[in-house]
Amino acid sequence: MxxxxxxxxxxxxxxxxxxxxxxxxxxxxxxxxxxxxxxxxxxxxxxxxxxxxxxxxxxxxxxxxxxxxxxxxxxxxxxxxxxxxxxxxxxxxxxxxxxxxxxxxQIPNIPHESVPSGNSDEDNEEVFREGAVPELTDNALPHWELAKKYDIIDFELGVKVTGAGFPVYKGKGARLQRALISYFLDKNTAAGYTEIQVPHLVNEASGYGTGQLPDKEGQMYHVQADDLYLIPTAEVPVTNLFRDEIVKKEEFPIRYTGYTPCFRREAGSYGAHVRGLNRLHQFDKVEIVRVEHPDNSYNALNGMVEHVKTILRELKLPYRILRLCGGDLGFTSALTYDFEVFSTAQDRWLEISSVSNFETYQANRLKLRFKDENGKNQLAHTLNGSSLALPRVLAGILENYQTANGIEIPEVLVPYCGFDTIS
RNA sequence: GGAGAAAUGGCAGAGUGGUCGAAUGCGGCAGUCUUGAAAACUGUUGAGGGUCACACCUCCGGGGGUUCGAAUCCCUCUUUCUCCGCCA
CATH class of the missing domain: 1.10.287.40 (Serine-tRNA synthetase, tRNA binding domain)
Structure with a gap:
């Protein structure tokens, strides 16, 4: 606000x-x-x-x-x-x-001066690209076919138990998922983020604090009997830890990382682009959140971008970074960088991370302040980013690492998985 | 789920209808002393609105009420603690 x-x-x-x-x-x-x-x-x-x-x-x-x-x-x-x-x-x-x-x-955040104008994701500005796109054989499969072939993700079972968009991960698929979560958390804590486990349901005040309410009311699952919302991202509970707080400026930088499942109703989205893991109602994500002095927030944003880069480099996935244009920028964000992994098998880019600076927009709703050098209370800046979102990273790995002999596991993940191939 | 008790400033803890935004202690900050630090002493120290700055106004878990006047009395909700029940 x-x-x-x-x-x-x-x-x-x-x-x-x-x-x-x-x-x-x-x-x-x-x-x-x-x-x-x-x-x-x-x-x-x-x-x-x-x-x-x-x-x-x-x-x-x-x-x-x-x-x-x-x-x-x-x-x-x-x-x-x-x-x-x-x-x-x-x-x-x-x-x-x-x-x-x-x-x-009703007023969204003021875009940062570097935000390009534009109407849709087509006007986003590519600012960085790295990693070789693998050459795949002609019969390369999209991940939903691979998932079936190796019996590692079962979408139909999820439909039976819950509904579309709630996949069941099996065997090495489940293990790979768990490995990714551990690997991401380890990378984040090594970079100075404190690991934290937070509730997966939040109250209304938290929804308003980070700006999901009232703007995105229909996108969250609402448990009406208790008036609680299933979190659409760890951003909500983690950032709301600081609601109504006055932090000491010596406490900066405040850095947290947490793994949570994320729940999104995704009302009204159907079709080819939401197949398989591309869009789900429940998915896993490891998030990083920072609370910063206003003078340092853009510095911090760049640091977060660099950090996510190192992870994608280690995973050896081809990716690019986009600076979101005004038309695609989230309601609460001043500047957002999206990370996309290229999937050869689908021949398209998959969004796997979004890193944003909210400046004082969330802090104003949260009443998240710090005492400045003059002893006056000032709004802090909040930032967050995915580091990373699991399903599309998984999709990217399955699709880019497929070989005639099965799916190879990226080297850095082998110790976490305990195997090096899914076959 | 049932019964009882409680919720006050960063923390602890007084205050039971008027001069209380709130004693006192701890903590924080500034100063005196000291080569420096500690100790001691002195001062200062909640948040929001409003104003050029004052004035002034609001806030003692949230909401409502009684009263000329509420931290203090009443209603209600929430949360915490103790006991009982249930349970991973």
């Missing part, structure tokens, strides 16, 4: 920047500024009324104490009007504040 003071100060700049998202924010901002003025005016009026009635109450107390009951009762009669006025002003204030909040929730 944007800070109202910042909107007041630089409304026109924001409107300009939001054009990159193909949004004309002017009407909304005009309404917000007007509402904010109304809110403050009402607040001032209410404050004055309350000040007066506080004063009267004190006088009444003194009079009673010194035994002047009749004078006290006289004053009492005067307080009725004030009470009525302050009640009305209080209601007005709440109403204005609620309306303002609702409008603020």
């Amino acid at each position: 944007l800070q109202i003071q910042k909107i007041r100060e630089q409304k026109d700049n924001f409107i300009d920047a939001l054009k990159k998202r193909n949004i004309d924010a002017k009407p909304l901002f005009d309404e917000i500024v007007a509402l904010d003025e109304k809110r403050r005016a009402t607040q001032t009026e209410l404050d004055n009324t309350l000040a007066e009635s506080n004063k009267l109450s004190k006088e009444i107390g003194m009079l009673f104490k010194s035994g002047k009951a009749s004078e006290a009762n006289e004053l009492k009669a005067k307080t009725g009007d004030l009470k009525e006025v302050s009640k009305k002003l209080g209601d007005d204030l709440n109403q204005a504040a609620d309306q303002l909040q609702e409008l603020l929730y």
Whole structure:
């Protein structure tokens, strides 16, 4: 959520920047500024009324104490009007504040200056590419065929037990999955991230804290009996650890990594592109989260990008990095880099990681602050990234490492798997 | 799930209708002393709104109520603790 003071100060700049998202924010901002003025005016009026009635109450107390009951009762009669006025002003204030909040929730984050303009993923800007695309034989198979051939992932069984998009991993498939999780966590902790295990269900306040609510209400599984949401990413519980916190600036950088399953309803997406592991309702992901001093957040973002690179290099997967354009940028993000692995067998790029800086957007909702050098509380910056998302990495490995003799296991994973081929 | 107790500032812990945003201790910060540190002493130290800056306003788990006035009384929700039950 944007800070109202910042909107007041630089409304026109924001409107300009939001054009990159193909949004004309002017009407909304005009309404917000007007509402904010109304809110403050009402607040001032209410404050004055309350000040007066506080004063009267004190006088009444003194009079009673010194035994002047009749004078006290006289004053009492005067307080009725004030009470009525302050009640009305209080209601007005709440109403204005609620309306303002609702409008603020509708505004996405301001894109970073480096974000290219554009409408869709086609306008994303490739900034880096690395790794050799393997030459596969003509009869190379997509991963869903390989999964069947070697009996390592069973999609039909998942359908029986739950429904489409909930695969069952079997034998070496399950082991490879577990190996990847361990390997990712080890890489992340070696890079200074503290491993953490968090709940897989979160409350409504957490959903608002990181911005999934109200924007993506329909994308999360909602357990209505308990009013809890299944997490769509570890970002939600991990970042919300810092909700309503004031951290010491010496604590920076704050770095966490966690493995969780992720649950997404993915309402309305069907077709060839969601086959196999390409899009699931439940998948595993290892996430990295950072809380940073504003001066260091872009530095931190670059560090996260470099870190994910080292993992893909070790896995020897061909990949590229995209800087997301305004039209494809997530609602809460200021700058996002997507990592994509190339799958020869599918002849397409698969998104396997997304690394973002949210600047103060989440921190403002979370009330996540730090004390600066002047002792003033300031919003921190939050960042996160996948390191990495399992299914598409798995798909990439299966498809790129297939040989006539089976699927080879990337060297770095062999110690984690305990085998070097799936055949 | 049943019965009881509790929720106060970074932490501990007073405060049971008026001068309480809140004693005291610890911790933090600044200073005095010291070559430096420790100890001791002195001062300072919650959050938000508002203002050029003050003033002023709100917040004692959340919400609602009683009252001229609520941390304090009432209702309700949540959470924690103790005991019982159930259970991986």
